[in-house]
Amino acid sequence: MVKVANDPSRTEGDLPAVGRSGEPEPEVSGISLRLIAGLAATAHGSVRAGSSRLDVTVDGTAPLRTALRDAVAGAHLGHRLVLADAASLAESGESGAPSEDGGSRMAGVVALLHSAEAAGLVVSGLDDAATAELVAAAEPVALPVIEIPLDRIAAFTTEVLSAILDHQTATLRRLEDADRALVQIVLAGGSLDDLCEQVVGFLDGAAMVTTTDGRVIARAGSARELAHAEGLDCFDRTGRLLTEAEPTGPRPDGPNANRAAVRIVAGHLDHGLLIAFCSQRRLTTDDVRLLERAATVAALAITKDSAVSAVESKYRAEFLRDALAGRAGTPVDAVAHARSLGWDIDRPLVVVVAETDEDDDRSTRDGEEVRFLQQRFARAWTHAVAVRDAASPVMGFSREVVALIGVPEGSDTDQVMRIVGEYVRVVRGDGGGGRRSFSAGVSRPIGSVAGLPQAYDEALSAVTVGRQMHGDGALTHVDGLGIYRLLALIPDGTDLRRFVHESLRELATDDSPEYAGLRQTLGILIDTNMNVAETARLLFFHYNTLRYRIGKLEKILGPFTTDPDLRLTLALALKIHQMRGI
Known part of the structure; x- marks a missing residue:
């Protein structure tokens, strides 16, 4: 066997770098098998098996003994090309290579290399019988086998390593050129859109920058590529990228290989x-590494813009x-x-106040994370408003976002x-992406x-009382508050709770399963102005059944059917009972 990449200082062959996941990952990708x-053909060699898998990438070589030892240990050979000669194949039985069913050594070697996902096997010096045996074992698993004449193997190996080195050098040069071009954009005061344009220049297709929750804040590419x-x-109906379902880094071949995100x-x-998209080809590991360089520059641009924006x-x-x-x-x-x-602001406007439903004062998050989430919430509103009406003021404060939205005259x-x-629909999207639930209140024009x-006071009341009325995620106009708006003016919730318990008595609790039903009956009776027939129809009760329930309610609450003041008291108590957070 030719001792390529097997000198004393590197007994493991070409050692790739270790990626973030702990799996071997090359610094740059290699060349196509x-x-x-083709290099084998010039060396009078030939592909003897696995011709359907010649599009895999090769970024290094490894001798057979090392490859088998790694495979037996459960290592992943990645994109390495395994080199073997007759002697190393003959000794493979000592490396644990024989097949599990007691078959030939060749079948065992192929099985191990295939399980370790080797890029291919280069052999030399085999006789016809051994070659036929090896090809027969490799064909079912589509392991590429390239046979090279023994007198040409040294030159062939040198050419392969030179081609890999040339490719990696060119890739590094391309990354350096990209670095210089991208950094120059930031130094010249360029925007994220300009950076996306540069990425498109390197990769073709389209490029976008999104926030952590998927809102697109910059894009570039031809109209056709952007439409594709x-x-x-990977986008929802509001145009938000589904970041929670979008993996980052290189992707395996498949329907999603024409896009990559970092x-x-x-x-x-x-x-x-x-994220980059290309409708005409898959994005390679080299493309992802270029995106990673661009993302570093994008982080610099965003940090710079954030500092300016803060002022x-x-x-x-x-x-x-x-x-x-x-x-x-x-x-x-x-x-x-x-x-x-x-x-x-010299036009008809409504004031909109939006607040996240999570109580940050009782949050387990640290202060910095809370501030970051509030800033992200404010940016979501700023972006949504800017796209539709750039002249509308919108600002994020410590606990709320306030927007002045233009409306037609007489709305x-x-x-x-x-x-x-x-x-609200655009800011909320379809959920996901780390978005927090929020409620919003709207003033009169x-x-x-x-x-x-x-108008600001009206919007504040609407968002606070609307959440109490409808729960998290409420969107409430001040005119929809009704009596709730007056009830919300009472600062002490203890007084309200006491009033509810004194008025509704045991019906204020859920100690018995029937209390909720009795409260519903009472509420509909009051809403229908004590119309027993209409209430029975709405509740799908028999008339006599409803009369029985009314008698039961009067035993608990008093003669509300004949006392209008008591009915008013009970109506208010039911409204307060429906409010949340008092």
């Missing part, structure tokens, strides 16, 4: 994904706080100041809720900046 088969990418099942990480913060946001937030508190000066001054910030409540509901303080 089909190219090696956006039509894939994480954009700066320090310990995950800023999202850089700008400070002044924007201060102005918006003043406007919501009525301290922004005259309406003319406020409109002019807003226009200098790129906002148009009614239903029209306003359809407009705001579309923003205002026609002047002077109405902002009142």
Whole structure:
């Protein structure tokens, strides 16, 4: 056997680097086995088996003894090409190579190499019988076997290693060129869209940058490639990339091999994904490594933009706080100041307040993570609003996001809720991606900046009371609060709870399974203005059954059927009982 890559300092052959998962992973990929088969042809060799698997990649070589020892130990040969001669094959029985069923040594060698996923086997110096035996064992498992004349094996091996080295050198040079080009974009003040354009220049196809929850914030590529990418099942109906189901790094051959994603990480913060698509070919390991270089540069650009944005946001937030508190000066001054910030508030607007449903004061998350999640929530709203109405102010505060959404003149409540509901739908997406549930409150439309303080109070009431009425994820207009809005003005929930228990008595609890049914009956009776027939119809009760339940309710609560003041008290108690978080 030719002792290629088997000198004393490297007895294990070509040792690949170790990847993040602990599995062997080469620094750069190698050359196609089909190219090696071409080199074999020039050396008067031939492919004797496994011609259907010549598109695998080879990034190194290993002698047979080392390969068998690794295979027996459960190691993964990865993309290595195994070199063997007649002597090493004859000695293979001592390496544990014979097949389990007691068959030939050749079958045992092939079985071990195949199980370890070797790229192929190069043999030389075998007689016709041994070659035929080896080919017969390799064909069923499609293990590529290349036979080289003994007098040509040294030159062939040198050519293979030279080709691998040339390819890896060219790949490293390509990565260095990409590094320089990408870094230059950031140094020149380029955007993430410019970075995506550069990635497309290297890889063709399309490229996108998304946030951690999948919102696309930058993209580049031809219209055809972008349309192809956006039509894939990795995007939901709102256009959000399903990051929770999208693996990162190199991908095996298959229907998803024409796209690849890498994480954009700066320090310990995950800023999202850089993902490339190519409709014409699969993306290789080299392409993924180029994406990883680009993701590093993207992290630099995002960090720089975040620092600039933080300064700008400070002044924007201060102005918006003043406007919501009525301290922004005259309406003319406020409109002019807003226009200098790129906002148009001289039009009909509604104030929308969005709050995450998780109580951050009682969260097990540390303070830095809470701040990061709140910033991500604010960015989601900023992006959703900017795409649809760039002149609408939107800012994230410590506990809420406030947006001033433009609405048509004379809009009614239903029209306003359809407009705001579309923003909420986009921010919420189809869930997943680490998104947190949130509720939102909407004010009445205002026609002047002077109405902002009142509209802000209305939106705050709507989001707080709406969550109490409907639970997490509520979207509530202030006009839909009704009596709940007055009840929410009572600061002490203890007083409300005491009122409920004093009014409903044992019906305020769920100590008995029938109490919930009795509360429902009472509520419908009050809603129908004590119309017994209509209540029986709504509850699908017989008239006499309902009369029996009314008698039972009056024994517990008193003569509410004849006492209007008691009915009002019970109606209020039922409303409070439905509120959450009091």
